[in-house]
Each structure stands twice: as structure tokens, then as C-alpha cells.
Amino acid sequence: MARGLVVKVLVTGVAGRLGRVLARRLLASGYEVLGVDRRPWPDPPRGLQMFGVDIRKRPAEEVFRKHRPDAVVHMATVTHFTSRAEERYRINLGGTRAVFDHSHAYGVQHVVFVGRHTYYGAAADSPLYHPEANPPHAITTFPELADLVAADLYAGAALWNYEDLTTTVLRFAYTLGPSRRGTLASFLRGPAVPMVMGFDPLFQFMHDEDVVDAIVLTLDKKLRGVFNVAGPQPVPLSLLVEVTGRKPVSLPEPLIKHMLGRFGLPKIPVDAIAHLKWPIVVEDKPFRDATGFEHRFDEDQTMESFRWA
Amino acid sequence: MPSWSVPKELRDRVDALELPFNKHGLDPYGTSKDDLKRWLRPAAWMYRKYFQMSVFGAEHVPKQGRAMLVCNHSGGVALDGMLIWTSTLLEFDTPRLAHGMAEKFLNMVPFSATWTNRCGQLTGLPEHAIRLLNDDRLLMVFPEGARGTAKLYRERYSLVRFGSGFMRLAMQTNTPIVPMAFLGGGEAIPTIHNSRMLGKLTGAPYVPFTPWVVALPRPAACQIYFGKPMEFEGTGTEADEEIFANVDRVKGRIRDLLDVGIERRKRNQLDQPVQWPGGSS
Numbered sequence: 001m002a003r004g005l006v007v008k009v010l011v012t013g014v015a016g017r018l019g020r021v022l023a024r025r026l027l028a029s030g031y032e033v034l035g036v037d038r039r040p041w042p043d044p045p046r047g048l049q050m051f052g053v054d055i056r057k058r059p060a061e062e063v064f065r066k067h068r069p070d071a072v073v074h075m076a077t078v079t080h081f082t083s084r085a086e087e088r089y090r091i092n093l094g095g096t097r098a099v100f101d102h103s104h105a106y107g108v109q110h111v112v113f114v115g116r117h118t119y120y121g122a123a124a125d126s127p128l129y130h131p132e133a134n135p136p137h138a139i140t141t142f143p144e145l146a147d148l149v150a151a152d153l154y155a156g157a158a159l160w161n162y163e164d165l166t167t168t169v170l171r172f173a174y175t176l177g178p179s180r181r182g183t184l185a186s187f188l189r190g191p192a193v194p195m196v197m198g199f200d201p202l203f204q205f206m207h208d209e210d211v212v213d214a215i216v217l218t219l220d221k222k223l224r225g226v227f228n229v230a231g232p233q234p235v236p237l238s239l240l241v242e243v244t245g246r247k248p249v250s251l252p253e254p255l256i257k258h259m260l261g262r263f264g265l266p267k268i269p270v271d272a273i274a275h276l277k278w279p280i281v282v283e284d285k286p287f288r289d290a291t292g293f294e295h296r297f298d299e300d301q302t303m304e305s306f307r308w309a
Numbered sequence: 310m311p312s313w314s315v316p317k318e319l320r321d322r323v324d325a326l327e328l329p330f331n332k333h334g335l336d337p338y339g340t341s342k343d344d345l346k347r348w349l350r351p352a353a354w355m356y357r358k359y360f361q362m363s364v365f366g367a368e369h370v371p372k373q374g375r376a377m378l379v380c381n382h383s384g385g386v387a388l389d390g391m392l393i394w395t396s397t398l399l400e401f402d403t404p405r406l407a408h409g410m411a412e413k414f415l416n417m418v419p420f421s422a423t424w425t426n427r428c429g430q431l432t433g434l435p436e437h438a439i440r441l442l443n444d445d446r447l448l449m450v451f452p453e454g455a456r457g458t459a460k461l462y463r464e465r466y467s468l469v470r471f472g473s474g475f476m477r478l479a480m481q482t483n484t485p486i487v488p489m490a491f492l493g494g495g496e497a498i499p500t501i502h503n504s505r506m507l508g509k510l511t512g513a514p515y516v517p518f519t520p521w522v523v524a525l526p527r528p529a530a531c532q533i534y535f536g537k538p539m540e541f542e543g544t545g546t547e548a549d550e551e552i553f554a555n556v557d558r559v560k561g562r563i564r565d566l567l568d569v570g571i572e573r574r575k576r577n578q579l580d581q582p583v584q585w586p587g588g589s590s
Contacts, residue, residue, distance in 0.1 A: 124416040125432055127436035128338060128339075128440075198422065200423045200426075233331060234337070234339070235335060239335075253419070277422070278416070278422075
């Protein structure tokens with residue numbers, strides 16, 4: 001989408017770590033930015049119109065009705081690290097539905113759904129470098145991701161449900177960076193990081209700033225379709241732990257489930273242990289070809305930026 | 310064991326690999342230079358001292374670019390794969406890394422999962438094969454699969470049914486096939502019985518037994534023959550009939566290579582030039 005055509009972008013989940021980086025970048029690039037989040041952002045940047053509403057409630061619809069955004073970046077989805085199951089389902093499924101309903105009703109041209117590469121799931125026989133067409137094995141390997149998978153598929157269905165709307169589903173690799181927030185950052189937050197003894201899977205991650213670059217390019221190019229987005233080449237978990245200055249704690253699998261959330265180890269769902277055994281690595285060439293995207297931060301810069309923030 | 314303690318000759322072989330390693334010595338598939346060096350040390354000892362390997366026809370393997378090594382299975386466990394992996398690192402002027410297509414089982418077992426991945430052995434999936442070949446890597450395929458390693462001692466020079474997937478992949482990616490014969494694995498691990506029940510319990514396809522019960526190999530002289538490359542035109546989407554005809558040509562060539570190898574062993578003529586099937590080279 002050429003600049004000047006889209007001037008008004010609505011960002012859901014704007015008060016989250018990526019939302020804030022994105023809002024600042026869009027403002028700096030000359031976009032008009034509307035932010036929706038029920039979480040507070042005490043000192044939003046000048047020029048941002050902030051609406052402290054819940055995307056699933058009526059006041060959010062009023063924002064669409066009154067302000068008529070040209071594009072929406074939907075990043076108000078949550079994971080097990082921040083929300084309980086029932087709440088998560090409401091936010092991820094109800095919120096995504098509301099975004100598409102309102103976008104369709106109030107003349108939005110482009111919706112960008114910010115999804116996750118964990119969609120593909122981690123299993124012994126899953127391939128490295130998933131293409132977008134691969135099925136969402138996360139629902140069998142890690143059922144607690146089912147709501148995110150469903151939200152991703154719902155957004156994908158909008159490609160033919162709402163043909164007048166340009167829809168992009170972006171499945172991002174883990175994000176890591178100075179904000180120190182997000183699924184991978186939460187896992188690495190403590191001084192000790194659990195590893196399953198005898199396993200050392202590849203982890204694929206990208207810098208917060210590169211994520212934002214990819215979203216802005218998606219808006220600029222008015223990209224349509226489902227795309228994986230990744231940054232530098234993946235690295236083994238042991239190297240990730242080492243470079244981020246953490247201490248690996250290698251535990252036999254039968255023991256690890258009893259130790260999560262104790263002894264300084266992060267609390268992750270038992271099914272997430274599969275993510276500590278096998279990699280989830282995506283192929284991002286179609287996105288790079290379509291947008292010209294190039295990551296600016298290599299694997300070391302990304303890990304270091306997280307470590308020293 | 311730190312990788313710097315590995316003899317220089319072996320370290321140099323790994324350093325000479327023409328692969329896109331990053332500054333941590335890792336390629337995009339998780340292959341690690343340090344691990345290759347570390348594992349090449351015991352592998353080279355097994356290769357040179359324990360098994361007394363002889364390799365013939367190394368010049369038939371392309372020095373660079375995509376190629377598919379297609380070999381018979383020999384021996385109750387995938388010892389042949391390890392020795393071929395070692396031979397491609399040690400025997401060529403420019404070493405190459407042979408990427409095997411491993412049993413899914415290996416990726417489920419602690420340590421083996423890490424070891425296979427760091428040494429370039431990915432789970433046997435068509436997606437992996439296509440990607441590696443499109444990246445101009447050297448793929449190592451055993452079309453007999455687990456049926457092949459399950460051969461008993463008396464069947465050690467037989468060939469069981471070949472799958473056809475490798476042929477479709479080679480045609481789809483326009484990859485030359487290097488037919489190979491591996492001899493001696495059956496002598497090193499003479500399987501007298503395969504227990505599929507124990508296999509079920511452990512998650513492996515089967516557990517082999519030898520006269521000394523466990524499938525630990527005894528020292529045996531083994532030979533590897535790299536045959537002349539074969540090329541197959543097509544898209545890989547042809548009907549089964551056509552594909553299986555091509556598979557049979559490769560299988561026939563491997564049969565010929567095995568027969569040449571058996572004859573040379575029998576006559577004790579390993580130092581004589583090889584009469585390569587498919588024309589002289």
C-alpha cells in the first residue's frame with residue numbers, strides 16, 4: 001500500500017511490547033495511529049490516539065465507526081504466559097472475530113493478523129523449515145495453543161470470507177529483544193533455563209525491531225495471504241542459553257515436569273516440553289520475496305540485545 | 310572432549326567442508342563443526358583400525374553440487390551409514406558431508422536426537438531431502454529402509470524391496486544418483502534373529518540379536534564401492550510403472566556392484582582395478 005493512501009492504522013494490543021515499538025515506528029513513518037488496548041500506556045508518544053477499550057466490547061466498535069481506520073494490525077493475542085485458559089480463548093477467538101467483523105463493516109482495506117510460528121507444533125517427525133501449507137500440528141502436540149491456531153485459521157479464512165478486505169496472516173518466529181517480553185523472553189527470564197537432557201533443539205527467533213519492519217513492509221506492500229516471517233538462522237537452545245548469559249539446567253524428561261515453576265525455573269505447561277526437545281523452524285522465503293524484507297539483526301545481536309537490555 | 314584436542318588432520322577435513330557455517334560453526338540445519346570434529350575422531354578410528362575400510366570409486370562422487378548416494382543396507386544397525394559418512398569426510402580430495410535420512414526413532418531418543426542433528430543426519434522426510442538437494446548437498450539414502458538393516462546373516466548380500474520415494478525426489482530435483490555397494494556389515498554384525506516385540510517396547514523398529522547376543526560389531530574388513538553416477542530425466546510425477554522401472558535400474562546396478570565386490574573378496578583381489586558395471590570409467 002503506497003504511503004499516502006493508508007494514513008490511518010489501528011493497532012490492537014498497542015500497549016504490549018511489540019505494539020509500542022510498532023506504534024512509534026508507524027508515527028515516525030508518517031502514519032496516523034489509533035491504539036486500542038485495555039491495558040494502560042501511561043506515556044504514549046505524541047500523535048497516538050489511545051483508546052482504553054476492550055476489542056470485544058461495544059466501545060471498540062465505536063472506534064471503528066467514528067475514526068474509520070484504513071488498516072488494522074491485530075496483535076492483541078495472548079499466550080499461556082500471560083493469561084488463563086478461559087480468558088485466553090475469549091481474547092484470542094472473540095477478539096479476532098471482532099476485528100474482522102468491524103473491519104468488514106466499517107470499510108477497512110487491510111487487516112494484518114500477527115500470528116506465531118508455534119502454529120506448526122514441535123514433534124520428532126516434523127520437518128525443519130515448515131512451508132505455510134503445513135498443517136497446524138500444535139493442536140495435537142500442545143493443545144493449549146489450540147486457541148491461537150484457531151485464531152490464525154479464522155484470520156486465514158477471512159481471505160475468502162471477506163474478499164473486499166486485504167488480509168495478511170503473518171506467522172512470526174519467536175521475538176527477542178531489549179523489551180524482554182514475549183514467550184521466549186519469559187522462558188529465558190530467570191537465571192536458570194531448563195533443558196531436557198539429551199535434547200538441544202534449534203530455536204528460531206528475530207529481533208523486536210525486525211518484527212516491526214516486517215509489519216510495516218506488509219502494510220506498505222498491501223500484501224495478501226499467509227506468510228511465515230523469520231530472522232537469522234536458528235541456533236541450538238544451548239547456544240541461546242549461553243549467549244544470553246543464562247545457566248542451562250539439564251534435567252531428565254521424567255523429572256523436568258515436576259520441577260517447572262520451582263527452583264528458579266520458569267513455569268511452562270507440561271506439553272510445552274516438546275518445544276524443548278524438537279525444533280519449530282519455518283521457511284520465510286515467500287515473505288522475503290514478496291516484500292524484499294531483510295532482517296537487520298543477526299542471531300548474536302538479537303541475543304545480546306536481550307541479554308544487556 | 311573439546312574439539313581442539315582432535316588430531317589436526319581430522320580437524321582440517323571438517324574445516325575444508327564447503328558449507329555455509331556461521332561464526333558459531335553452525336549451518337542452517339543445525340550441523341555443528343565442533344560436533345563433526347568430535348565425532349569424526351572415534352568414527353575415524355573405527356573406520357581405519359576396527360573395520361579396515363577400503364573405498365573404491367571415490368572419484369564417482371561429484372565434488373560439489375547435489376548428489377544422492379543410494380546404497381544397500383549391510384549390518385543389523387545403521388553402522389553402514391556411519392562408515393559412509395566417515396568415508397565422505399576422509400576419502401575425497403574435497404571432503405563432503407553425507408546427510409543421512411534417519412529413522413524417526415533416533416530423534417526421539419535422548420542424546421541420539423542431538424547427535425544426529427549436529428552431525429547432519431535429519432529425520433527421513435521428503436521435505437528434508439528436497440531442501441537439502443536444492444541446497445546442493447550430498448544426500449545418503451538406503452531405499453531398503455529398516456527392512457534392509459533387518460537382513461539376517463545368511464541374507465547379507467541380498468537386496469530387499471526398494472522404496473520409490475528416492476527416485477521421485479531425484480527426478481524432481483534433477484539430482485544424479487551415485488549407486489553404491491557396502492560389503493562387510495553382515496560379517497561385523499551377523500544378525501541371527503530380530504525381535505520385533507522388544508522393538509515395540511523400546512520404540513525401535515526391531516532389536517537385532519547376534520551369536521554374542523547384543524548387536525555390537527566385531528572387527529571385519531568392509532568395502533565401499535561408489536559406482537558411476539546415473540541420471541534420470543523427468544519431473545518425479547510420473548506413473549509408478551515408470552518410476553519403478555528406474556528404481557529397478559538403480560537396484561540392478563547396486564546388485565552388480567555387490568557382485569563385483571563379492572567376487573573381488575573371494576579371489577582376494579582388492580588391490581586390482583575395479584571393472585565398473587555400466588561401462589569402464
